[in-house]
Amino acid sequence: MNEQNTIRQRAVIVIGAGLTGLTTAHFLRLKQRDVEVLEQTPRIGGQIRTHTEEGFTFESGPNTGVISYPEVAELFTSLLPHCQLETACKASACRLIWKGKQFHALPSGVFSGLFTPLFTLSDKWRILGEPWRPIGTNPDESVGDLARRRLGNSFVDYAVDPFISGVYAGDPDRLITRYALPKLYQLEQHHGSFIRGALAKRKEPKSKRDRLATKKVFSARGGLSNLTDTLGSIIGHDRITLNAQHVTVQPQGRGWRVGYQQHGSTHLIECDTVITTVGAYALPSLLPFVAEEAMRKLSNLRYAPVMQVSVGLRQMHGMEYLAFGGLVPACERQKVLGILFPSSCFEQRAPEGGALFSYFIGGMRNAELMQMSDEEVAALVEESLHTMLYYPAAAKPDLVRIFRHTQAIPQYELSSGERLATIEGLQQQYPGLVIAGNLRGGIGMADRIRQATELGRRY
Ligand SMILES: Cc1cc2nc3c(=O)[nH]c(=O)nc-3n(C[C@H](O)[C@H](O)[C@H](O)COP(=O)(O)OP(=O)(O)OC[C@H]3O[C@@H](n4cnc5c(N)ncnc54)[C@H](O)[C@@H]3O)c2cc1C
Incomplete structure (x- = not known):
């Protein structure tokens, strides 16, 4: 039977208990x-x-973020001592790029740049x-076109393209630079x-707060769920409603009426402000x-x-x-987009003497690979352990866990201008409605934290 509960009041309703929603509420x-x-869903995060x-301690979503903004460090500070920021060890500075039949280190300076086989x-x-080189005049230039114009084809193929795969799982020729980067x-x-800009940025005076943005790779000690779980505990479980199905938002007078179904009952909340943090497809x-x-x-x-x-793998087999x-x-036409080495960067991700890898497959240009069966995926990673990571033939993975995300990373393509203008227009037309989340303001965890901190300050 469908029961109608009494209407309750709140000042602000945040929709979605991912990193953006939880940080905003915090x-x-x-x-x-x-x-x-x-x-x-029945869980937060x-x-x-x-x-x-x-x-093994492993992530099924994001593995790491970058401390690109002070807000990341400030969030972790606000969660002490319950959740601790873990920055990746020095090894994480080395990034490998596949060319021919092996990985090569991406050059980190002029000298290594001169001798790398990655670029012509x-x-x-x-x-x-x-x-x-002259400044571009097309505000909607793609990342691929911009990088090709300023740096050359081989930089696009062996630096920009894999970077875009690693961040966006996307196509540099479809992503528009001013929105995506x-x-x-x-x-x-x-x-x-780029070069003059990077040098000028380096010389700019930095405040104590600016210096919090160390650009280091981060996780949370024990894994990223410790971050979202701690946020959940501090917000208070009485302020987080799970299993809220069929949520709908309607303007009502000078405020908002939010309805949802839970365990067969309909619930209504009246509030002044509604902040959505869900993906664009859920709107x-x-x-x-x-x-x-x-x-x-x-x-x-x-x-x-x-x-x-x-x-x-429980053993490293000397690797x-x-x-x-x-x-x-x-351009290397492999099925694998990339492989992360979490146990090389963070503590306690694999048993003593073992190793943990995180494979990424699919993305915008290989979406059909999402249809591979679990057996095919297991065979692919096992083969790649030998052909890409050079494990001996006898080495078999001790653990393989497969996670398919059909709507993982938003692509800031040409439609972005229209989307951002529409959001602005709706927010002006409907005071108290805030359309946030990863459809604007950046796709990484640091972007999400920055957006949420700003929302938390403003509302
Ligand atoms: C496979 C993968 C790898 C990634 N790798 C990285 C990485 O290496 N580094 C990095 O910085 N970022 C990475 N990201 C991106 C990062 O995960 C996101 O930026 C961040 O977690 C998004 O948080 P969010 O709260 O904005 O969205 P979400 O985490 O998507 O949260 C939205 C929440 O809203 C809920 N929701 C949706 N619709 C409704 C509705 N109608 N009613 C109520 N609730 C609803 C959802 O269930 C969800 O809990 C990765 C993402 C994926 C999927």
């Missing part, structure tokens, strides 16, 4: 705001989920002229060159009052499908990879 609670989070099995000799010469776009627009049913044409401009955001495979991981350029 900062609102620190200001004593009367906030409640509605989450449709969203894409973040740490698993511990047979002595003519492009190595060409880069010397980068500071004098705004800092890179600004370097060219403000300084006329049509959530905001039914938005006109179809406007909604189409939000929900047409494409998400890359990504399969993540955690692979554990040790002191690196963050290896990425595979699209």
Whole structure:
């Protein structure tokens, strides 16, 4: 039987208990705001989920983030002592790129850049002229076109393309630089060159707060779920409603009415502010009052499908990879997008003497690989342990866990301008409605934390 519960009041409703929603609610609670989070699944964390099995600790969503903004360090500080920031060991500075039949270190300086086999000799010469190349005039230039124009084809193939695979699981020729890599776009627009811009940035005076953005690779001690679980505990479980199904938001007078179903009952909440942090694909049913044409401009955001495979070995078989991981350029035509080495970067990810790898497969350009059966995936990673990581033929993985994300990473493509303008328009038309989440403001965990901190301050 469908029972209707009484209507309750809250000041702010946050929809979605992923990193964005939880961080927003955390900062609102620190200001004593009367906030409640509605989450449709039975757990918090969203894409973040740490698993511990047979002595291995592995992630099924994001593995690591980068401390690109002070907000990341500040969030972790606010969670002490319950959750601790873990930064990757020095080995993580080494990034590998697949070329031919082996991984090569991505050059980290001028000397290694001169001798790397990744780039052609003519492009190595060409880069010397980068500071004098003209500034682009197309505001919607793709990442691929911009990098090709300034750096040359081999840099696109063996540096930009694998970087884009690693971050977006996307296609550099479809992603628009000013939305997908705004800092890179600004370097060219403000300084006329990547190299001159990077040097100027290095010289800029930095406040104590700026210095918190160390650019180090981070996780949480014991895995990223410790971050979201701690956020959940501090917000308070009485302020997080799980299993909230069919959530709908409707304007009502000068505020909002949020309805949802839970265990066969309908619940209604009246509030002043609603903050959505869900993916673009979830918005049509959530905001039914938005006109179809406007909604189409939000929900047409494409998400890359990504399969993540955690692979554990109890023995290293004499192999040790002191690196963050290896990425595979699209031109190399491998089925694997990249392999991360979490046990080389963080503590206690594998039993003593063992190793943990995290394989990424699929992405925008190989979406069909998501259809592989579990047996095919297991065979692919086992073969790659031998052919890509050079484990001896006798080495077999002791643990293989497969996670398929059909809507993993949003692609900031040409439609982004329209989407951002539509969000602005809706927020002005409907005061108290905030459309946040990864459909704007960046796709990484650091971006999510920054956006949420800002929302927590503002509402
Ligand atoms: C495989 C994979 C690898 C990644 N790797 C990295 C990485 O290496 N580094 C990095 O920085 N980032 C990475 N990311 C991105 C990172 O995970 C995200 O930036 C971040 O976790 C997104 O958090 P969010 O809260 O914005 O969204 P989500 O985590 O998607 O949270 C949204 C929440 O809203 C809920 N929800 C949806 N619809 C409704 C509804 N109608 N009603 C109520 N609740 C609803 C969902 O169930 C979910 O819990 C990766 C993502 C994936 C999937």
